[in-house]
Amino acid sequence: MSNMGDVVIQSFENPEDFFSFISQRLITRDHKLGFRGHACSSWELETTLTRFSKQILSKFPDKKHSLETITSVTKNRLERQFINNLIVNNDLPRDKAESIDIWQFGQHFGLPSPLLDWSHSPYIALFFALSDSIKASGNSEKCIWVINIDLINEINDLISREIWPEFIEKIQPVETLHEQFPLLKIKGDMELHNRRLAFQQGFFTEHGFYMSLEIWLKRIVSVFARPNTDKPVLQKLTFKCNEKDRINILDRLDKMNINNRTLFPDIEGSVKDAIDTTFRSFQENSIKTFSYWANN
Structure with missing residues (x-):
């Protein structure tokens, strides 16, 4: 028991x-699992919003606030400004911009968000741990994070049934209580703007x-x-x-149809795949070239 x-x-x-x-232990119907690949095993499960907030603190050291406070302020300002930009530039009509999940939409275009992206496929997570030729090259240690979705749902249920009622009189207002003991929301709604989510068998934790x-x-x-269980909520598998x-x-993953072209079904994915495929082709023992004029 752990x-x-x-x-x-x-x-x-x-x-x-x-x-x-993977095939022996992670392909299973016993638990519903999620996977996330990191090119460096020392990276924590931090969101891009957290990393952006840390950059703000480092650039503006005179702001005498905690990272939590800066993150909260940053989140509100990013959301407000991004929605306003979408409306002003006519990227989306106002009703659409104010009704969609703005973080899923924005993260797709590089907006720092409170979301972490995961995949239901360990092979896709492995691809992301290895795919970046700069971050993933060399002999550094990689890792795949494994999250037990069933246990996360149980924890969320315990928070709402036990923790919130226990602390409701001690921590006020209720928004602060929910901030101190937040649910770990799991989001995976398929929307028209995010085809990648479907192709990557993806979901988010917020x-x-x-x-x-x-x-x-x-x-x-x-x-x-x-607090004890024989099933881990979170595993870190390093190699x-x-x-x-x-x-x-x-x-090998490419032969399984897991590559940039299939996981990013747009022009960006086509570019990434052309670059990656060309890079990997130079591992062949000889470089084959073809010339029309040589045969005429």
Whole structure:
């Protein structure tokens, strides 16, 4: 039995061992799991909103506020300004701009958001851990995060049934209570603007007051009356990877139709795939060239 708030870490010597582990342990109907790939295992489960807020604090050190306060203010200002820009530029009609999930829409175009993107496929998560030739190259340690969606839903239920009623008289107003003990919302609505979500078998977790998923999990589970389980809520699967192994695994994923072209079904994805495929082609022993004039 382990504490529900602990991150269970498992290490593999190489991506080949991890690839085998996927089919043996992660393809299952016993639990509903989500996966997220990181090119560097030291990266935390932080949102782009958190990272943007940290940049603001570093650039404006005279702002004597906590990171939590800056993040809250930043979120409100980003949302307000982005919606206003969409309306002013006629990118979306006002009723549409004010009714859609603005964070899902904005993150698609690079807006810092309180969302973390996940995939229901461990193979797609593995692709993202290995796909960036700059961030993923070398012998750095990669990782795949695994989240147990069933347990997250149970935790959310316990928060609303047990934690909120217990602290409702101690923490006021109720908005502050919900900020201190937030639900971890899972979002995966398919919308016309985000075809990538469907192709990547994707969904999002939404994060508010706490700066990373790991911190939220520790904080919430610490007040549970029964925090032990034989199933981890969060796992971190790490593996070392050299450049040759990285390209070989990407070649294998490509044969499974997991590549930039299929995961990003737009012109950007076509460009990314052309670059990546060309880069990987130079691992061949010889470079084949074809010339019309040589045969005439």
